[in-house]
Amino acid sequence: MELNYGASRQQPRQDAAMQRFREHRFGQFVHWGLYAMPAGYWQGTEYRFAAEFLQKTANIPEPEWAELAQQFSAEAFDADAWAALAARSGVKYATFTTKHHDGFCLWPSQYTDFHSGNTPAARDFIGELVAAYQRHGIDVYLYYSVLDWHHPDWRYRLESAEDQQAFKRYLDFAMNQLVELAQRYPSVKGFWFDGTWDESVKANGRWTWEVEQRLKELIPGLIVSSRLRADDLGARHRDSNGSLMGDYESGYERRLPDPWDRSVCEQDWEACMTIPQASWGYHAGPWAKRTRKSAAELIDMIAHCTSLSGNFLLNFGPRGDGSIDPEDAALAEQIGNWLAQNGAAIYGKGVATNWSYPGWGYYTQEADSETVYAVVTKWPTARRLRLQLPAGERLLAATLLREPALQLNPQELETSLFELELGNSSEETLVFELTTAAAEEQSWTEPNPDV
Numbered sequence: 200m201e202l203n204y205g206a207s208r209q210q211p212r213q214d215a216a217m218q219r220f221r222e223h224r225f226g227q228f229v230h231w232g233l234y235a236m237p238a239g240y241w242q243g244t245e246y247r248f249a250a251e252f253l254q255k256t257a258n259i260p261e262p263e264w265a266e267l268a269q270q271f272s273a274e275a276f277d278a279d280a281w282a283a284l285a286a287r288s289g290v291k292y293a294t295f296t297t298k299h300h301d302g303f304c305l306w307p308s309q310y311t312d313f314h315s316g317n318t319p320a321a322r323d324f325i326g327e328l329v330a331a332y333q334r335h336g337i338d339v340y341l342y343y344s345v346l347d348w349h350h351p352d353w354r355y356r357l358e359s360a361e362d363q364q365a366f367k368r369y370l371d372f373a374m375n376q377l378v379e380l381a382q383r384y385p386s387v388k389g390f391w392f393d394g395t396w397d398e399s400v401k402a403n404g405r406w407t408w409e410v411e412q413r414l415k416e417l418i419p420g421l422i423v424s425s426r427l428r429a430d431d432l433g434a435r436h437r438d439s440n441g442s443l444m445g446d447y448e449s450g451y452e453r454r455l456p457d458p459w460d461r462s463v464c465e466q467d468w469e470a471c472m473t474i475p476q477a478s479w480g481y482h483a484g485p486w487a488k489r490t491r492k493s494a495a496e497l498i499d500m501i502a503h504c505t506s507l508s509g510n511f512l513l514n515f516g517p518r519g520d521g522s523i524d525p526e527d528a529a530l531a532e533q534i535g536n537w538l539a540q541n542g543a544a545i546y547g548k549g550v551a552t553n554w555s556y557p558g559w560g561y562y563t564q565e566a567d568s569e570t571v572y573a574v575v576t577k578w579p580t581a582r583r584l585r586l587q588l589p590a591g592e593r594l595l596a597a598t599l600l601r602e603p604a605l606q607l608n609p610q611e612l613e614t615s616l617f618e619l620e621l622g623n624s625s626e627e628t629l630v631f632e633l634t635t636a637a638a639e640e641q642s643w644t645e646p647n648p649d650v
């Protein structure tokens with residue numbers, strides 16, 4: 200059907216900026232703001248829900264919540280320390296919350312007084328982070344919540360002329376802030392949008408289209424997530440014709456596609472993930488600490504996304520004083536150590552098109568390259584790894600990527616089916632670089648079973 204504000208393209212972008220995003224594969228998400236101070240607690244009660252939602256889960260009146268800004272001194276905030284840890288973790292890009300649903304801005308916006316300049320900290324945190332991360336060679340993306348609990352003109356639904364007029368004022372405010380962010384930080388590579396699911400936003404597909412157009416005029420090559428977009432009829436992420444809007448699919452939040460679902464490879468996509476089960480902001484309670492993911496689980500997710508040509512955005516929630524939780528720092532170092540040894544299987548890699556999902560881990564491959572990587576994340580109990588190669592191929596060698604390198608000689612069980620004897624390695628996640636060749640003509644013929 201004819202749409203004025205639907206998808207702007209049918210095929211993935213092939214420009215250099217998008218190719219760079221695609222090759223980065225692993226990014227750091229950062230959720231930080233006023234919510235990091237109460238950290239899931241209010242008046243002595245632990246609220247077992249996402250810490251960044253505390254204002255709602257604890258039914259805190261908006262003026263009382265806004266008072267938190269007067270305690271926001273962030274005395275331990277150190278952008279360079281955050282960026283150095285991110286670089287050691289192996290991320291190639293980072294996405295920072297500039298304004299989350301509570302409306303508090305981490306930059307001195309001229310369009311509201313509810314920002315970090317009007318706090319005891321009196322700092323432009325976004326400006327410091329953009330500069331520090333780029334000094335460490337990490338690309339920066341900005342998260343912006345369209346949903347805004349603080350702004351008096353925000354509306355969930357448009358049920359009256361007054362609602363329409365108020366929400367028009369709100370959308371003008373949000374457009375002004377987004378232009379302000381693009382003009383203050385023109386070196387950022389993209390915008391990550393959230394808080395766009397309400398009826399009020401879905402009824403304004405044209406505004407979401409205009410935001411994308413305006414930001415891309417200001418920053419050529421800019422990348423915008425599909426979550427910004429609604430079309431003429433209120434369809435989100437994909438327009439009413441089923442075409443993806445924005446530049447990559449950003450619907451995978453705390454979930455990944457099935458590892459055998461090759462349909463996701465048709466577009467660029469990114470999954471975002473928390474370290475605890477379900478809190479993006481720092482949560483100090485046992486509820487969050489009990490559910491933390493291990494390095495091995497997160498490395499599995501990085502390889503899972505890479506094997507389907509997607510990116511993995513891992514979230515960190517710094518503490519209210521601006522310091523990084525030591526457990527998060529240790530986890531980041533563990534992941535970075537693994538990537539330092541095995542990153543060749545992740546960075547710049549994607550789906551191994553002719554190789555089917557093996558179950559014990561993931562195959563990855565660089566487009567137009569013969570080299571395939573096997574990332575083993577689920578050890579076969581028999582310590583013998585079976586590899587079903589594409590028809591007509593045989594496995595010549597499997598070389599471990601980590602030091603000391605070890606080459607294993609595969610045993611051919613039958614045409615294109617090979618086995619590796621893994622021994623008793625204690626490591627959790629190994630990566631093999633596979634050397635293959637066209638199978639020779641079969642030297643023997645199958646006996647004709649006269650059954």
Ligand SMILES: Cc1ccc([C@@H]2N[C@@H](C)[C@@H](O)[C@H]2O)cc1
Pocket residue numbers: 230249251393452471479
């Ligand atoms: C129901 C719900 C709404 C918003 C969210 C936000 N999206 C994530 C990326 C976080 O910002 C979370 O607060 C999560 C769940």
